[in-house]
Amino acid sequence: MNGAHDLGGGHGHGPIAPDPNEPLFHGDWERKAFSLTLAMGFTGQWNIDQSRFARESMAPGRYLETSYYEHWAHGLEVLLADRGLVSEAEIQAAKPIGPAKPVQRILNAEDVVATLQKGGSAKRDEASAGPAKFNAGDRVIARNINPPTHTRVPRYVRGRAGVIERVHGVFVFPDTNAKSADEKPQWLYAVRFEGQELWGPDAEAGACVYVDLWDDYLDPA
Amino acid sequence: MPHDGHHHDHDHGSELTETELRVRALESLLVEKGYVDPAALDVLVETYEKNVGPRNGARVVAKAWDEADYKAWLLEDASAAIASLGYTGRQGEDMIVLENTPETHNMVVCTLCSCYPWPVLGLPPTWYKAAPYRARSVSQPRSVLAEFGVTLPDTTEIRVWDSTAETRYMVLPMRPDGTDGWSTEQLADIVTRDSMIGTGLVEAVS
Numbered sequence: 001m002n003g004a005h006d007l008g009g010g011h012g013h014g015p016i017a018p019d020p021n022e023p024l025f026h027g028d029w030e031r032k033a034f035s036l037t038l039a040m041g042f043t044g045q046w047n048i049d050q051s052r053f054a055r056e057s058m059a060p061g062r063y064l065e066t067s068y069y070e071h072w073a074h075g076l077e078v079l080l081a082d083r084g085l086v087s088e089a090e091i092q093a094a095k096p097i098g099p100a101k102p103v104q105r106i107l108n109a110e111d112v113v114a115t116l117q118k119g120g121s122a123k124r125d126e127a128s129a130g131p132a133k134f135n136a137g138d139r140v141i142a143r144n145i146n147p148p149t150h151t152r153v154p155r156y157v158r159g160r161a162g163v164i165e166r167v168h169g170v171f172v173f174p175d176t177n178a179k180s181a182d183e184k185p186q187w188l189y190a191v192r193f194e195g196q197e198l199w200g201p202d203a204e205a206g207a208c209v210y211v212d213l214w215d216d217y218l219d220p221a
Numbered sequence: 222m223p224h225d226g227h228h229h230d231h232d233h234g235s236e237l238t239e240t241e242l243r244v245r246a247l248e249s250l251l252v253e254k255g256y257v258d259p260a261a262l263d264v265l266v267e268t269y270e271k272n273v274g275p276r277n278g279a280r281v282v283a284k285a286w287d288e289a290d291y292k293a294w295l296l297e298d299a300s301a302a303i304a305s306l307g308y309t310g311r312q313g314e315d316m317i318v319l320e321n322t323p324e325t326h327n328m329v330v331c332t333l334c335s336c337y338p339w340p341v342l343g344l345p346p347t348w349y350k351a352a353p354y355r356a357r358s359v360s361q362p363r364s365v366l367a368e369f370g371v372t373l374p375d376t377t378e379i380r381v382w383d384s385t386a387e388t389r390y391m392v393l394p395m396r397p398d399g400t401d402g403w404s405t406e407q408l409a410d411i412v413t414r415d416s417m418i419g420t421g422l423v424e425a426v427s
Contacts, residue, residue, distance in 0.1 A: 005333055005334060006332065006333055007332050007333075007352055007355040007356040008332035008333075008355070008356065008359045008360070008383065009356065009359060009360045010352070010356035010357070011356070011357075013351075013352040013353040013356050013357070014352075014353050015353060015368060016348050016351075016353045016354050016357075016365065016368045016369075017348060017353070018346065018348045018368075018369065018415075018420075019346075019347065019348070022346055022347055024269065024270050024343070024344060025266070025270070026347075027241075029240065029241040029244045029245070031262075031266045032244045032245070032247075032248050032262070033240075033244050034265070034266065034269075034344075035261075035262035035263075035265040035266050036244070036247060036248055036251060036257065036262065038265050039251075039256075039257040039258070039261055039262060039265065040251065040256060040257065043256055048387075052333075052334055055334070056333075056334070064352060066240075067347070067350075067351075068335060068347070068350040068351070070240050073240055073243065073244050073247070076247065077243070077247065080247075085254070085256065086247065086250050086251070086254070090246075090250055091243055091246045091247065091250070092246075094245070094246035094249060094250070095249070095250070095253070096250060096253055096254055100254035100255055100256070103256055106255070106256065106257070106258060107257070107258060107261045108258050108260075108261060109258055109260035109261040109263070109264050111261075112261050112264040112265055112268065113264065113268060115311075116265075116268060116273075116310050116311045117309050117310040117311075117340075118309075118310055119309065119310035119311040119312070119313065119314040119340075120311070120314065121314035121315055121387070122314070122315070122386075122387035123314070123315055123387075152333060152385045152386065153385070154332055154333060154383065154385060156332075156359065156360075166317075168315070168317075168386070168388055169315075171315075171386060171387060171388075172387070174386075188386050188388070190382075190388075192380075195360075198359070198360070199360050202360075203360070204360075204361055204362060204363045204364070204379075205375060206375060206376075206377070206378050206379060207362050207363065207378070207379040207380075207381065208378070208379070208380055208381070209359050209380075209381045209382075209383060210380060210381070210382045210383065211383045211385055212383070212384070212385045212386035212388055213385070213386075214386075
C-alpha cells in the first residue's frame with residue numbers, strides 16, 4: 001500500500017538526532033508493546049507480513065506523528081480485533097467480555113530463549129519456485145505497481161532500472177503472504193540502482209542504493 | 222510518564238498517555254484470556270536488555286579482523302559464520318555481511334519499516350526507526366553521514382542497502398590503523414553499533 005510508512009526519498013522530517021545515551025526502551029509501555037507483540041506473534045494467528053501490513057495501515061498523519069512502538073501497539077490491536085481475540089470494548093473496559101478463543105500455541109517463559117534463537121527463516125527450497133528469472137548482471141526494471149494491499153517494493157524504485165547484484169535464493173513473497181498466507185515462494189535479488197536513476201540531477205555523487213526485490217516485482221530492462 | 226528520549230519537534234504527550242493506557246489494558250486482557258504467559262514477557266524483554274546487543278556483532282567483526290579465513294567465510298556465508306559464534310535466530314536468520322573499504326562504504330536502512338539484524342546488533346535505536354533516517358539515507362546518504370560526523374572522500378562510493386526483504390545486513394567496518402597485535406577482545410571493545418550499521422567509523426581508541 002502507498003502508506004506513510006514508505007518513506008524513502010522524503011524531505012521535511014527534520015534532523016536525525018542520534019542520542020548516544022538512549023535507553024533500549026523508553027518506559028514500561030514500550031517493553032509491554034514489544035513483548036506482547038512477540039508473544040502474540042508466536043500464537044500463530046498471523047504471519048510477519050500480515051503484522052507489517054497492520055502497522056502500515058495506520059492513517060498517514062497519525063503514523064508520522066507516532067513512535068515505533070506506537071505503530072507496534074496499533075498493529076497488535078488491529079490484528080487482535082480482526083481475529084476476534086480482543087475487542088475494542090474489551091480494551092475500553094480493560095477486562096474480558098467474551099470467552100477466550102483457542103489459539104494454536106502459547107509461548108512459555110522457559111521456551112523463549114530457544115524460540116528466539118531458532119527464529120523462522122523465510123527462505124524456501126529452491127525447487128518450490130522453478131528457475132530464477134534473472135542472473136547477476138542482468139538489467140531489470142522494477143514494476144510500477146500500486147496495490148492497496150501489502151507490498152515491499154518501495155515507491156522510489158518503481159519504474160526505475162537497475163542491475164541484479166546478488167541472487168539471494170528463494171523466499172516467501174510478502175504480497176501474497178500478507179493477503180492470504182499464500183507463501184508463493186520465488187527468487188529474491190539484491191538490485192543495484194544508481195543515484196541518478198532514482199533522484200535525477202539532485203542525486204548525490206558516487207552513491208547508489210541496493211533494494212531486495214522478488215521476481216514478481218521485476219521485468220527485464 | 223514523561224516520554225524522555227523522544228526527539229520529536231512537537232509534544233504529543235496526551236497521545237502517549239492514551240497509548241500507555243491501551244497497552245496496559247491489552248496486557249491484562251491477553252494474560253487473563255490465557256494467550257500470553259506473563260513470565261514469558263519478562264524473559265523477552267530481559268533477553269534484549271541484557272543478553273542480545275551490539276556486543277555480539279562486535280565479536281564477529283573483531284574475529285573477522287583477526288582471522289582471514291573467518292573473514293572470507295563471513296563474506297561468503299554470513300549466516301553460518303555468525304551462527305558458529307552462537308548468534309542465531311529471530312530477525313537474523315538470513316544474514317549478509319558487507320565489507321567497507323577505502324573504495325566502498327556500505328550503510329543499511331529499512332525505509333519501509335525498521336528491519337535490523339537483532340542477533341548481532343540487538344534492537345534498533347530510535348533514530349534508525351524514525352522518519353528522518355528512513356527518508357533521507359537512500360537519497361542523501363552523504364548528508365546523513367555528516368549528521369553522524371562521518372565525511373568520506375568523493376572517491377568512496379556509498380552503497381545504501383534498503384532491507385526490504387527478510388535478508389538482514391550487517392556492515393564489516395574497516396579496521397583502524399594502530400591496532401596491530403591487539404587481542405580480539407581489545408578489538409571488539411572499539412567496534413561501535415553505528416559502525417556495523419554503516420553510520421559510523423571505528424577509531425583506535427580504547
